[in-house]
Amino acid sequence: MAGGSVERLVQIVSLSVLLQYAFAKPSLSTDIELDEKYWNTHRIDSLNILLYTFLLILTVVTIWIFKYRRARYLHETGLAVIYGLIVGAILRYSGDRTSVSHMVVVPKGDPTFSNPVPPDSLWLKYFHPNATQNRTYAYMFRGEIPESLENEIVQKATFDPEIFFNILLPPIIFSAGYSLKRKHFFKNLGAIFTFAFLGTTISTFVVGGLVYGFLWIIGSAYSFIDCLLFGALISATDPVTVLAIFSDLHVDVNLYALVFGESVLNDAVAIVLSGSIESYGSDSGGFETSAFFMAILNFLWTFSMSFLIGSTMGCITAMLTKFTRLKDFPLLESALFVLMSYSTFLMAEAADLTVATNKNKIRGVSENVSSLSSKGIVAVLFCGICQAHYTYNNLSAESRIATKSLFELLNFLSENFIFCYIGVSMFTFDHHKWDVGFISIAFVAIIVGRFMNIYPLSFLLNIGRRPKIPTNFMNMLFFSGAVKLFDHFCLLHSNINLVYIYGD
Incomplete structure (x- = not known):
């Protein structure tokens, strides 16, 4: 009896399927x-x-x-x-x-x-x-x-820029802070902050001013804001190659700290600065006084709040690992560490850290200072530094090895993927615009901007610094930064979508 019912049910289903196929x-x-x-x-x-x-x-x-x-x-x-x-x-x-x-x-x-x-x-x-x-x-x-x-x-x-900013970039920046040699970094903190903050600003205005002067002479339509934005984007140094060679050669620890510290900080400084320039340039293409000071205010506010978010998340993770028994479960401990660290980047990106201002001053499509994930970069960098300084000592031995190895691996794969992508995008990216005159003056402006960054500031720092920055250190800071500025220029030129996705 049951078998007959099943057979009739199968026949009904088969008939309905055939009818559906026949009529549709x-x-x-x-x-x-x-x-x-x-x-x-x-x-x-x-x-x-x-x-x-x-x-x-x-x-x-x-x-x-x-x-x-x-x-x-x-x-x-x-x-x-x-x-x-x-x-x-x-x-x-x-x-x-x-x-x-x-x-x-x-x-x-x-x-x-x-x-x-x-x-x-x-x-x-x-x-x-x-x-x-x-x-x-x-x-x-x-x-x-x-x-x-x-x-x-x-x-x-040619992949979506969001993949770059939300997936590839955070582990690179976090790894830079997490692998920091804290003793020598904090020993040279004054010089590092001077080169990263003041030096990057000087380089931005020197490069932007020289490029604008050249373009003004030849009658180009680019505005001063556009040239300053280019100067800010190109002034970030990320000497991955130089630091890798430094590690192989075992150079002086103070030189390594200066080059490394400047590179990891001025990336964030340059991007926040470029966001400020982008957002608060006037519609006429020049800087108005109120817009200029508002840009400075937003730059300081954004950087400070991003620093606060990153440091707070790092300290919260440190307290969780110190006052709980998470170290009894290394897998959970490592998972919490990774998730808390990555959530710092997302939290800063989701937060609206911009000081309220006149919306008519905003040239971009976003009201936020950063169109380039600058808040997240600053936050995750200082989160990494706090995790290395406080949380790392609270982790179990297994979690220390796991987190160090994981972020070294992610950093390695992300960096090399980006280098490979730079090469691929030279042919797959469809919006190249080659201008020999602009490229030539840009190279000259980069060298002059780097020179005005390193040597005058080193001279001023040596007035009250012990030990002083020797001339060979200055030369190495100059050349290591200039070489990577050229790399940034190639990246900027080969895939402008990665660094100016919300531009005009």
Whole structure:
């Protein structure tokens, strides 16, 4: 009896499926085509991830060979860029014809949408000839696309800047603070703060002023604000390559502390400064007095509040690990440490730290000072310093090893991924604009700005400093920073989307 009921149920279900297929065959055909489209998109995404994974594998093997052979004539980060260039050229000119379909949608004065900026999502009513009914598809906002790539693989090889700022950047900055040699860092803290804060500001105005003067002579349309913004972005030094060589050569600890300390702090200073310039330049393109002082106020306010958020989260983690028995469970202890540290970045990004001001002064699309994750960078940097100074001593032996190893690994992979991506994006990024005159004057301005940063400030510091900064230290500070400024210029030029995603 039960068997007969099951058979009848199976027959009924089979009949209903057949009837549904018979009366809705066009719709089913559309679903199959959509599934194929989803699968093809998934395949392309997997191919691009695989591509960068193989690039990282090749970079790791290269680093091992260089360390094994003790080769110092070319650093592994340079080869990572070269590998990326080769792969980018192959992607660009390999002849792959995986096309990307486009449909130009022109709004016709929809009264329901009057916002001056584009909508967050677009609902497209698509009329498929084989479908039994019209369907609506959602498309998310990605940003302005002056030109569209016709190759889907090349298009997807250029990743979303949010991946850079929210995934790749936080572990690099946190690792810089967490791996800090605290004794020598705090011993040279005055000089480090001078170079990072005052020196970066000097470099910003020197570079911006020289570039603006040159562009004014040739009659360019760039404003003083644009040139200052370029000066702020290009004045950040991140001497990854130089510090790696310093570690191999075992240079003087004070020199290492000065170069390292300046690099990890002036990244945040330059980005906060660029956000202030971007947000509070007047509509005419110059600085008004009130806007200038408001920019300084917001710079100090944002930096101070970001420092407070990072330090507070670091101290909270230290107290949790000190006054609880978390060390009895190393896995939970390490997990809490990582989550608290990363939440610092997100907390600072979610917080509105901008001093209220006249909205008409704001040139960007955001009212926040930072369009470039500056608050999160400052917060996670000082969180890392506090975690190293306080929390690390409260962790169990297993958690100390685990957290150190984890962030060293994330830092290594993120940095090398970025170097590989710089090379790939030289061919896959579609908005290059080469200007030999601008590039030449930019190089000269970078050198002059770096010179005006290091040597005058070193002379002033030596008046009351013991021990004094020797001339060879000054030269090394100058050259190590100038070399990485050129790298920043190449990154800025090869993928401006990474550093100016909200620009005009």
